[in-house]
Amino acid sequence: MFVVLRNPKREIELSGPKNVEALLARLEIVPESVIVIRNDELVTRDARLVDSDRVEIRPVTSGGA
Amino acid sequence: MRCRRCKADAIIDLRRHNAAFCRDCFVHHCHEQVRRAIHDYEMIEPGARVLVAVSGGKDSLALWHILRELGYEADGLYLGLGIGTYSDESGDFARAFAQRFDLTLHEIDLPADLGFDIPEGARTVRRSPCGVCGLSKRHLFNQAASTHGYDIVATGHNLDDEAAVLFGNTLRWDDEYLARQFPVLPATDGFVRKVKPLVRVGEREMAAYCVVLGIDYILEECPMAVGNRHLAYKELLNSLEERSPGAKAAFLFNFLDRAHERFADAAVVDKDDLLRCTICGSPTPGEVCAFCRLQARACAAPDSVPVTLRGAAS
Numbered sequence: 001m002f003v004v005l006r007n008p009k010r011e012i013e014l015s016g017p018k019n020v021e022a023l024l025a026r027l028e029i030v031p032e033s034v035i036v037i038r039n040d041e042l043v044t045r046d047a048r049l050v051d052s053d054r055v056e057i058r059p060v061t062s063g064g065a
Numbered sequence: 066m067r068c069r070r071c072k073a074d075a076i077i078d079l080r081r082h083n084a085a086f087c088r089d090c091f092v093h094h095c096h097e098q099v100r101r102a103i104h105d106y107e108m109i110e111p112g113a114r115v116l117v118a119v120s121g122g123k124d125s126l127a128l129w130h131i132l133r134e135l136g137y138e139a140d141g142l143y144l145g146l147g148i149g150t151y152s153d154e155s156g157d158f159a160r161a162f163a164q165r166f167d168l169t170l171h172e173i174d175l176p177a178d179l180g181f182d183i184p185e186g187a188r189t190v191r192r193s194p195c196g197v198c199g200l201s202k203r204h205l206f207n208q209a210a211s212t213h214g215y216d217i218v219a220t221g222h223n224l225d226d227e228a229a230v231l232f233g234n235t236l237r238w239d240d241e242y243l244a245r246q247f248p249v250l251p252a253t254d255g256f257v258r259k260v261k262p263l264v265r266v267g268e269r270e271m272a273a274y275c276v277v278l279g280i281d282y283i284l285e286e287c288p289m290a291v292g293n294r295h296l297a298y299k300e301l302l303n304s305l306e307e308r309s310p311g312a313k314a315a316f317l318f319n320f321l322d323r324a325h326e327r328f329a330d331a332a333v334v335d336k337d338d339l340l341r342c343t344i345c346g347s348p349t350p351g352e353v354c355a356f357c358r359l360q361a362r363a364c365a366a367p368d369s370v371p372v373t374l375r376g377a378a379s
Contacts, residue, residue: 007286032303035077035272042076042276044066044085060272061225061299062122063195063290 121155124221147182
């Protein structure tokens with residue numbers, strides 16, 4: 001699957017993770033700090049993934065206070 | 066996962082609420098959380114004129130959208146900070162949002178209207194860019210609201226922001242800041258009321274709200290904020306939240322409900338004793354307010370600070 005990461009924006013190709021939670025664990029990303037968009041649809045952490053998916057992992061943390 | 070309300074396929078899980086929601090129920094959830102915050106903390110009366118501090122980011126645009134959906138009269142004010150392409154793009158998102166929903170967006174541009182930008186100001190006074198940015202925003206939003214007849218300034222500070230600020234204040238046991246940390250700061254002479262209607266929703270919720278409603282916002286982080294303490298506190302709290310869902314909300318709301326009042330006596334400045342800044346007329350404990358001192362040092366030839374609103378989008 002193609003995975004889009006941000007800050008800085010980059011794209012990587014991965015295979016293997018069967019769902020969003022496993023993908024985030026593989027990339028060592030804390031789920032609470034991101035939303036995940038699969039093929040333009042927001043998905044929950046148990047959503048199943050296949051290798052043809054395009055997945056964006058979008059950080060939600062902003063630095064202003 | 067299934068939606069807690071209607072059992073349709075969920076699009077987001079919120080472990081803090083032990084719930085997941087479909088698109089429509091999630092939007093309803095966000096509106097209800099903001100409605101409850103406004104009610105519980107008596108933030109906005111019917112008919113009040115609200116000025117939303119708009120940055121072009123997810124929180125302020127979502128806040129503006131929700132306030133309008135809930136029926137409040139809310140205009141926006143975008144403050145151009147002069148932080149290179151980041152500010153250019155942020156302004157574009159704010160203007161596009163206002164145009165799409167036919168809303169009134171006012172603008173102040175720090176470099177064009179006040180003669181300095183945030184990086185320059187921070188270098189000149191040898192303070193952190195975030196400190197100079199915060200000072201400028203507090204001053205200019207308050208002054209613009211006072212001058213142009215708005216009753217309330219609403220900011221997009223969310224549950225994560227407030228928990229991270231509380232974490233920092235508690236680490237230092239900064240009782241003066243703890244005394245001031247509350248979702249509503251009441252109006253006093255020269256200060257309009259400040260409210261934080263997103264205090265009950267997290268950053269994930271606001272990012273998701275924008276995605277499901279097709280609200281485009283700036284995705285890049287402010288280059289001035291990279292590596293700041295606030296982000297480090299959020300990382301720590303998010304790790305804690307993963308292990309203990311609800312920890313951030315418990316930390317913040319138990320403070321607000323049970324501990325905040327204990328710091329009431331620590332507020333150092335009595336707002337009734339403030340003077341008027343001899344340059345801009347804003348309330349200040351000294352002769353010249355902190356913002357005008359900043360501007361005077363950052364500009365070669367400081368002028369007075371008449372805040373004019375311009376560029377309304379509708």
